[in-house]
Structures are given as C-alpha cells and as structure tokens.
Amino acid sequence: MPEIKSPAFQANVNQAMGDAQLQQALAKLKGGFQVNRVTAAGKLPEFETLRDQATGIKEHTLAHLDFYLEAFEEKTRAAGGQVHWACTAADARRIILELCRQGGAGKVIKGKSMITEEIGLNDFLIHNGLEVVETDLGEYIIQLRNEPPSHIIAPAIHVSKEQVADDFREAHEALDPQRPLAEPRQLLDEARHILREHFLSADVGITGANFLVAETGSVVIVTNEGNGDLTQTLSKMHVVVASLEKVVPTLEDSATLLRLLARSATGQELSVYTTYATGPKREQDPDGPGSFHVVLLNGGRTDLLGGPLNDVLRCIRCGACMNSCPVYGAIGGHAYGWVYPGPIGAVLTPALIGMEKSHHLPHASSFCGKCEEVCPVRIPLPKMMRHLREKSYEKGALPRTFLAGMGFWAFLARRPRLYRTAANFLARALAWAAMGRGALKHVPFAAGWTSERDLPAPEGRSFFAQYRKQKKGEKP
Amino acid sequence: MSSPTVGLFVTCLIDLFRPSAGFAAIALLEDAGCQVEVPEIQTCCGQPAYNSGDRKDAILVARGLIDAFAPFDYVVVPSGSCAGMIRHHYPGLFAQMPELARQAQALADKTHELVSFLVDVLGVKQVPVAFKGKLAYHDSCSALREMGIHDQPRQLLSSMDGAELVALENPETCCGFGGTFCVKYPEISGRMVDDKARDIEASGADTLVGPDLGCLLNMAGKLRRRGAAVEVRHVAEVLAGKTDKTPPIAADPKRS
Amino acid sequence: MSNPRDTILAGIRRSLGRGALDAETVRELKQRLAQPVRNTVPQRGQLPIEERTALFVQMAEAVDATVDQLGDLSQVPSAVGTFCQVHGLIKSALLAADPELNALDWGEAGFTSRTGLPQRDDLLAITPAFAAAAETGTLVTRSGPDHASSLNLLPDNHIVVLHKAKILASYEDTWDLLRKAYPQGLPRTVLWITGPSRTGDIEQTLQLGAHGPRRLHILIVG
Numbered sequence: 001m002p003e004i005k006s007p008a009f010q011a012n013v014n015q016a017m018g019d020a021q022l023q024q025a026l027a028k029l030k031g032g033f034q035v036n037r038v039t040a041a042g043k044l045p046e047f048e049t050l051r052d053q054a055t056g057i058k059e060h061t062l063a064h065l066d067f068y069l070e071a072f073e074e075k076t077r078a079a080g081g082q083v084h085w086a087c088t089a090a091d092a093r094r095i096i097l098e099l100c101r102q103g104g105a106g107k108v109i110k111g112k113s114m115i116t117e118e119i120g121l122n123d124f125l126i127h128n129g130l131e132v133v134e135t136d137l138g139e140y141i142i143q144l145r146n147e148p149p150s151h152i153i154a155p156a157i158h159v160s161k162e163q164v165a166d167d168f169r170e171a172h173e174a175l176d177p178q179r180p181l182a183e184p185r186q187l188l189d190e191a192r193h194i195l196r197e198h199f200l201s202a203d204v205g206i207t208g209a210n211f212l213v214a215e216t217g218s219v220v221i222v223t224n225e226g227n228g229d230l231t232q233t234l235s236k237m238h239v240v241v242a243s244l245e246k247v248v249p250t251l252e253d254s255a256t257l258l259r260l261l262a263r264s265a266t267g268q269e270l271s272v273y274t275t276y277a278t279g280p281k282r283e284q285d286p287d288g289p290g291s292f293h294v295v296l297l298n299g300g301r302t303d304l305l306g307g308p309l310n311d312v313l314r315c316i317r318c319g320a321c322m323n324s325c326p327v328y329g330a331i332g333g334h335a336y337g338w339v340y341p342g343p344i345g346a347v348l349t350p351a352l353i354g355m356e357k358s359h360h361l362p363h364a365s366s367f368c369g370k371c372e373e374v375c376p377v378r379i380p381l382p383k384m385m386r387h388l389r390e391k392s393y394e395k396g397a398l399p400r401t402f403l404a405g406m407g408f409w410a411f412l413a414r415r416p417r418l419y420r421t422a423a424n425f426l427a428r429a430l431a432w433a434a435m436g437r438g439a440l441k442h443v444p445f446a447a448g449w450t451s452e453r454d455l456p457a458p459e460g461r462s463f464f465a466q467y468r469k470q471k472k473g474e475k476p
Numbered sequence: 477m478s479s480p481t482v483g484l485f486v487t488c489l490i491d492l493f494r495p496s497a498g499f500a501a502i503a504l505l506e507d508a509g510c511q512v513e514v515p516e517i518q519t520c521c522g523q524p525a526y527n528s529g530d531r532k533d534a535i536l537v538a539r540g541l542i543d544a545f546a547p548f549d550y551v552v553v554p555s556g557s558c559a560g561m562i563r564h565h566y567p568g569l570f571a572q573m574p575e576l577a578r579q580a581q582a583l584a585d586k587t588h589e590l591v592s593f594l595v596d597v598l599g600v601k602q603v604p605v606a607f608k609g610k611l612a613y614h615d616s617c618s619a620l621r622e623m624g625i626h627d628q629p630r631q632l633l634s635s636m637d638g639a640e641l642v643a644l645e646n647p648e649t650c651c652g653f654g655g656t657f658c659v660k661y662p663e664i665s666g667r668m669v670d671d672k673a674r675d676i677e678a679s680g681a682d683t684l685v686g687p688d689l690g691c692l693l694n695m696a697g698k699l700r701r702r703g704a705a706v707e708v709r710h711v712a713e714v715l716a717g718k719t720d721k722t723p724p725i726a727a728d729p730k731r732s
Numbered sequence: 733m734s735n736p737r738d739t740i741l742a743g744i745r746r747s748l749g750r751g752a753l754d755a756e757t758v759r760e761l762k763q764r765l766a767q768p769v770r771n772t773v774p775q776r777g778q779l780p781i782e783e784r785t786a787l788f789v790q791m792a793e794a795v796d797a798t799v800d801q802l803g804d805l806s807q808v809p810s811a812v813g814t815f816c817q818v819h820g821l822i823k824s825a826l827l828a829a830d831p832e833l834n835a836l837d838w839g840e841a842g843f844t845s846r847t848g849l850p851q852r853d854d855l856l857a858i859t860p861a862f863a864a865a866a867e868t869g870t871l872v873t874r875s876g877p878d879h880a881s882s883l884n885l886l887p888d889n890h891i892v893v894l895h896k897a898k899i900l901a902s903y904e905d906t907w908d909l910l911r912k913a914y915p916q917g918l919p920r921t922v923l924w925i926t927g928p929s930r931t932g933d934i935e936q937t938l939q940l941g942a943h944g945p946r947r948l949h950i951l952i953v954g
Contacts, residue, residue: 017663028936030646046774053771066744067753067761079917085736137942138933154933161935184934192943199943200852215765216918226885226929226944229921233881244740249761250768255903259774266932269791269868273944274924281920284877286829287849288920298736302743326650330667364661366654366668367527368617389529398528402660410525410533413488414540416517423492439700439726448659452666453697456493456726463486463495467514 001089002120002148004353006337009360016331022158026329033154033323036267037374044263054260055378057253058314061245062305068214068247069296075217079279081292089119092297096121096206096239097128099293103237105130106203111221111231112136113208114152114317115241115297117339118352121206133198135227137191144171150333150341153265153319158332161187195227205235205289209242210316211257212294215250218278219294222261222271229275238277238289244301245313251276257316260376264320300352308387309351314377315344321371321381327364336361343371347384355391362388424462431460482510483548485541485562485587487555488520489689490710496722497689497710501554501590504716508598512552518544521558526565527655535569542566542579550597551587554712556619556687557655559589564622589619590712591687595628602635605717610642612681613711614672614695616688617650625687629711633685636715644675653694669698677704683724685711696726770904777867777901784866785952788899791869795927796940797948805832805893805953809841812858812891815949821855821889828859828879833893850886857883858891861950862913862922863898863906871925871950872906874918881921890928890945896954 005012016022041047061068073083084099086092100108108130110116122132122143134143138156142149144167149155156164165181168190180186207228211220219240221228232238248254254276262268281288304313322328322342333341338358340348346361355362362385371381392398412419434440434457443455482505486498498514505512521541526534541562545551553559566580594600611633619625634641652658652668659665672695676684684699684706686692696708707724723729734742745751753761777784789799800811809825816823825845827833838845850857859879861871871892875881884890900906903924910922929944940946 013661013663017667025935032936044774044776046772049772057771063748064753064757064761065748066741067758069744070741071761071765085740087736087739091736135943136933137931141933154936156933157936164934184937184939187934188931188939188942192941195943215768218918218922224930224932225942227942229881229923230885230943233885233921244744249764251907252768252770252904255907256771258903269795270870270924270926272795272926272928272930274870274926276918276922276924278918278920278922282876285875285920286877286880287882288875296740298740298743302740302747305744305747306749307747326652326668326671327664330664364657364664366617366650366652366657366665368650368654369621370617370648370650373621386527386529389527390531391529393529393531402528402656406525406528406530406533409520410530410537413519413522413533413537416519416540419519420516423488427492436729438723438728439697446659448662449697452658452662452701453669453694454700454726456693456696456700458493459495459722461495463491463498464514464516466495466499468516 002117002339004338004357006349006358006361009335009337012335012337013331016335021160022332025158026332029323029329033266037264037320040263040267040269050256050259051376051378054257054376055314057248057256058377061248062310062313065244065305068249069244071214072212072217072247076279076294079217081217081279081294084293084295086295086297089299092119092241092295093121093124095295096241097125099237099239100125100130100204103204107131107201108204108206109133109135109198109202109231109235111207111223111228112139113241114339115208115243116206117149118299135195135199135231137225140191140195141167148334151319151322152317152340199230199234202235204237204239205231206239206241207231209240209246211254212242212247213251213254214247216278218276220254221275221277224272226273229273232277232289233287235289237291240294241297242294243297243299261316261318264318264376304351309347309384311379312347312351312384314379316377318376320374320376324370324374326368343381347381350388355388359392359397420464424465427458427462428460430458479511480549482512482550482552483545484512484514485518485545485551485553485558486514487553487558490554493693494689494710494725496718497554497712500712500716500718503718504594504712505552508594508600515544521561523557523561524655538566538569542583545583549586551583552590552593553587554590554710555689556589556616556623556625559587560618560622562587589623589625589687591629591632592623592625595631603632603715605636605715606638607636607714608638609682610640610680611683611685612642612644612676612679614651614684614686614691615647616686616691619687620648629687632715642679642681644679646675651691651695653690658694669694673698673702673704676706681706683707683709685709685714687711692725700726773902773904774867777865784901785896785899788864788866788869792950795869797869797927797950799950799952801952805836808893808951809836809838809843811951813841815891826850826854826857826887828883830860830878833858833860849880850882854887856889857887859883861892861894863900863909864894865903865906866899867902868926873923873925875921876919884923884925885944888945889947891949891951893951893953896952
C-alpha cells in the first residue's frame, strides 16, 4: 500500500508553495495542457455531443457492470487469455506475484499504470525479489527518485531537467561520467538506450488498461512513447491490471471515449499509440507474449457503485480536472498525499482510503466548478466534495471554533430582527475600527483573511439600517 | 408586462459591506420599469452552511428565504452565487420534503441574477451612463458556470458612453474566494488571488467590476495589499451610474 | 467462503440494489455486443476519397509523420531508397513478412532485404498498414504471421505502405473492415499509430523518438 501523506496536507501545501521549481513547472500548465484542451475541443464540432454520449456509455456500463465484466471475461478466455478476480489490493498483489513467478521473472517491465501505484505493486514485487523497471519516461524518472507520481498522466511534471540529469548520472553508472546531459534531447536518448535494454531482457510485462472492451475481450492501452506496446510485445507474459470500472461495452464505445481522452488530457487529437490487445500470441505470430492475464480489481469500487459517489467511477483518467484546477495549480500533486491528485483525487482518495486520513482534500476547494466543466464524462466533482464535507460535518470532524461560528451565524440567520441588529452593529464596528481608512490590515479572529489581503471596511451602516431610514423618511 | 412585482434579495455581504450596491440594484431595476420591494425578513441564502456540509442549518436558513420571497413574481439578486444557490441547489436541499420542495422549486424558477434579469428578462440593451476609463470584468465562478452570465454584463458595460472594456488574460479562473475556503486555506486562496491581481494589474484596467461581492472584497483586499491603483466596484454600482457616491471597495475616502 | 469472482459480482448487484439481471435484459445486452451500434461519428473525415486522402495527409503531417504519394506499388523500393538517402541510412530493408512487400524488386533499388524480427542494430522497418482513419491521420496495423508487432516499434525508422483505398473516414469504418476480415476474432493486437513516438515528460517539452520510432514515413499507394 503506497504511503498515505494526506493527513499532512497543510504541511504539504506549505512545502509545495515554497518550492520554486515545482511552482515553475505548474505555471506551464496554463499555457500548455489547459489551453491545448480548449483548442482541441474547438476543432471538433461534435465534442459536446461526444461528452454526453461518453457519459451515457459509462452510466449504462456501471448500471450493468456485472454483465459487462462477465462478457469481457468470456471473450478474453475465448481468445486464450486468463482473467483473475481480486477483491482487495493485497489479493491483486498476491495474484500478480504468483503470475510473475509462473512467467519466470526475473525482470518485470511496466507500462504507466495508476492502479499499480494504488496497490503499491512495485515495492511489493521488489520486496519479493523481483527486478521492476518502469518504462514510461516520467515513471522511470520518479522511480529513480523514489517518489510517487504528481500527476496522473505526466508523473514527473514536477521534476526539472537538471534534476533528471543528476538522477541519470547517479543511476546509469556504466556510462561515461563526462557525457553531456544538459538538453532534454540528450536525456531522452539516454533513457531510450537504457530502457531499450530492459525491454529486450524482460520476462514479464505489466500494464494497466485505459479500457476493457467487453465485446471482444480486448484491453486498450494508450501511450505516446510506445512503451505500452513494447511492454507487452517483448515479454513472455503480459499481465494487465485493471479496476472493475474500466470495462466498456463495444469497440465503438471505446472509439467515442478515445476521441475525448487525449483531447482532454494534453490537447492531442489522439495519443500516438493505441493498442487493442486481445489474448496471447497466436500460434503463427512471430512475436508477442505467450500468455495473457487480466487481473480485475475491486479495491472498494463496489462500495461506491450505486451510492452518492457512484459517478466518480466514470473517470477515464485524463487529468483534465487537475490541469484546470487552480488549487492543483498552486500546490501540485504530491500535496494531496496519495495516488490520485487534483479534483478527482479530492473525491477518490477519501472514497478509497476514508475521510479520517484525507478530510482536507474535499475541503481545499473553492467550488469554482472548472473541474466539472472540463471533465469529459461530466463527473459532478464539486457536488461529491460537498457530500464528503457533509460526512465530515455529521461526524463533528471540523474544528470546534468553526462549528461554533457556523452555529452562531445560523442562529442569527434564522432570526431576522436579531440578524438585522447584529449586521448593523458589525458594519459600524468594522467601519469604526478602520478609522476612516478604506480597509483594515488586521482584524481579530480574521487572521485567515488578513494574512493574505486587507479587509475592505464596510460602508458604516448596513443596507437595511439605511433602507429603513429611507422608508421612514418617505412616509407622509 | 403588467407590473410584476420584484423582490430584491440584497445578500448578506452587500447588506454588511456594500449597501451602495444594493441601492444601485434598486435604481437599475426601477429605471427599467420595475416595482421593487426589499422584504425585511430576508437574511442569507444559506450557502456558508451548505458548502460547509451543514445541511441542517442550510435548510433552516433557506426556509426563511423561501418565506420572505414567496409573495413576489420575480426575485432578483445582485450576486451570481446567491442566485445560483437558490436556483440550482434549493430544490435538491428539500428533495425529501415534498411541500417545501414545491415551494423551493417555485422560488428557484423565479430567481435571477441582476444583470441577466435586466438583459435576458427585461430586454435592457444599454444603460444611459457615461463612464470614462478602462474596465475589466471578472467572471465570478457561480455567475459564469451556474447562471450562464458572461455576455450580458459585457454588453451593458460596453454600452456606457466612454467606457473601454479590457480583457483579463484568465477571466474565467477562480479568484480564490470560495466562501469559507479563503479563510480555511489562506495560503492557497492567497496564491489564487495573487495570480488574479497580477492579471488585473497587467490588463491596464482602471476599474475592476464583477457580479459577486465576495469575489470583489477578496480581489480589492489583495490589490490594496499589493499597492495597486485599480479601483474595484460591484457591477451594479457602475451600471447605475452611482460611482460618485461611494469610494471604490477598500479605497480610502477622498478628503473633500 | 465464496470465490472472489462471486463475491465481486454479488457486491455489484447488492450496490445496484438488484439481483442478477433478468433474461430479457441479458438478451438485449448480448444483442448490443453482438451488433454494435455507432455513437456519433465526427463529420470531419466523411469526404470523397481525394479530400479524405488530403485530410489524412494533413493530419499525419501535423503529428510529424512524413508522407509520400506514389502511383503504384512498384515505386515503393525507390521511394524507400530516397528516404534512406535523405536520412543517411544504409539500404538495408527489414520487411514485414507481407507477400506484397516481399514481391517488390528491392534489389533493383539497391537494397538488401530480409524478413524476421528486428535486431538491435536494425534502423529501418517497412510494414503494411491494414487501413487508416483520416480523422486524425491514424494508421491501423494488426499483428499476424505476416506482420510482427515489434517491427512497428523497435527500429528508429518505420515506413508504412498504405493503399489509398484503405484510407477510411473514421475509426468505426476501420473496425467494420477488421470485423469483416477477422470474423473468428481479432488478431492479438490492433495497433493504431498516429505519428512517430513522442514524450513531453521532461519539463513538458515535446520530443520525438521516445521508445518507438523517431521517424514515421507513410507511402500512400494508388
């Protein structure tokens, strides 16, 4: 199980905001992924229609999830693959380890997979004596750094090229120490060279799945680098790890979702490599894995199904929400403290590991609604964050002063006459405290506000105090 | 239209911090031919409780508002977030209480944000106001995403004689107010409003306007903290031509 | 104690507030899988063949593939020869075991050619494409006895021979063709290729040639 750092949210935030290198990287999102998504969507007149249809496809599939998983299993087996069902992360790890042993590993290579992060697979396999190499460049970089990913599609977004160069020098000892590594091109060429050797010597290839197609028993894997395909083609065994909600009904449905995925993620029309893998190599195939296994993981999904957080299961892991989120844009992915960052993480993390460990996440949002606006499958993320806040409130898990303040305000708000008096009093008090100036720099009990900005002074009398006076003056 | 009655929902922030915006709203509505009343039993829409997860208090406070505005044909609100709360969230709040749900829906159906009421319902196309200078308009999140307010204020602002509308680079990015969010997560909110302030300063605008006072208080407070010269006003004040009466938000009163 | 499969399926049904689906619903769902229906297909690629081809070329070039249009299959070896000259490659062609490609006169164009799996020092592979989708300049390849998958990915340069008549409008059109060609079930992989390999993983700077080929050259024939 990957380490949970979500309870330290405030400390994480402070660290992130003081990290100049991270802030530089995050600043690029605005002019990069954010704007590219808008451009790509703008070039496809059917984009909004496809969003509606994709939402419908996912809703339909979730409502019939049992049928579609069974159909997928049947077709996968018909193609010569095997399907393994895992209730928990621990079960999945155990199954995968056993498969790796059967596959003669040795060496395991991996395509980028958030679900394998979620179940803490790499550490587990390494602990059990296997060599594990991430082949996605971003994942490879963070593997060298022993860090978790900070973004679901650009895991090393927070790392500078200088840092990558240092990491490569340290890790690739056999290479000439004097070699130049200042340019991204040089770093990429070195990574390609090093990882090529791993591709060619791997026993088992483990990938995730972007989609599982029930119609044909196919697993869809999408990459720009080509490592998704190489990971499976060059190994003796291909293991796919996927959570239940990855299944979609037909090839046509997968096409609809693919049209939204890259456009929403990076603004590309389509990722470079889209592989539909169906079973192991056929007898006459010159290459390909001898065996093909799909591990279907529940990992708490059925607890979300049919409940108030059901819609989070529609997620296609595009990352558009975090690309567009101003909170993510200020604090980056590691601050969220677990596998999934950004708005999707603010819901999925508490949903999977509980609010006790992650209650800050759904609270650290201004509810601006941008995430829902950009989500290709229209997940109502603010609504679900609000639901989690309600759970927090019901448990009394909010700070006492806050609860007391909220209670007092609500008490007044239900008593108009008292409220009127209190409002006018406060207006006069703050205006007086401002001493003729337009704003206050310090206000007792309001350090949360004044630490960052001045508090504009009220005009001096509340609206209703003035309104009443006017109306009195108007009476004949 | 045979003299429909309009109830003004002033909102708790305008009541407390910026009554001028409330009076400006009344002036705009009366100029457009409305008969405006301001029921005095109104307090708050309940958003602070609702967004904090305190559904119980949100319901209790909302009931007060439903009662206050039951008698009117239209309810107009100089705030996108309060209008959005009523229009989009009240019906769901009372989903388990059929009679109240009916009343909540009735209120939701007749509630409008101020500028969109003027343009979309009353068909106002311009305001007879002179305003010299460069204006930037901030799209408050609820106004934009819940209430669809974007073109309407720009239309009316551009109609002012002498006014030049300048665009922010990221007009649709949240300013970081978010109700209690800004005081619960001040560093994050501070960063968001700092980015917004830089955008405003870089735009060359003399005046910043917007539909929601919470956002305006947040941005004005940050601009002042940064020593920026930009003036901040509620969009109602500017459209009603009432900018000579009150200093801009957070600005020191001019000595006469 | 039930097995994980049963536990999970039971958990799904419990969460959805129902038991197993009734026979009628199952029949409908099976029908949905047996006779898939298209969702909205973008208008974009739905053009007459010439315009469709032009769109394909435009989209492929936008993602850094290079494209040549040849009248005739027999021109392929010399077109590949030109490619090798331009990029300083020796004229050693590793071909997919595709009969059509292998029937061409490589010797005349000065090539040594062979089929088989790519070796470490293979810098060029030439393969067919099953079809293409004009909407995004995407090539559709499929694995088989005559097309080893690793040919598409290991060598630095990948040249694809694509028959013009196979440039279709949309992904859906390519699935229709594949289903017809493989009624018993899809090949091990169907790989869509949209440009040469790339990554933005180092400081969000886009670069070509991550793990797959640095160059993708498409020869449209017909």
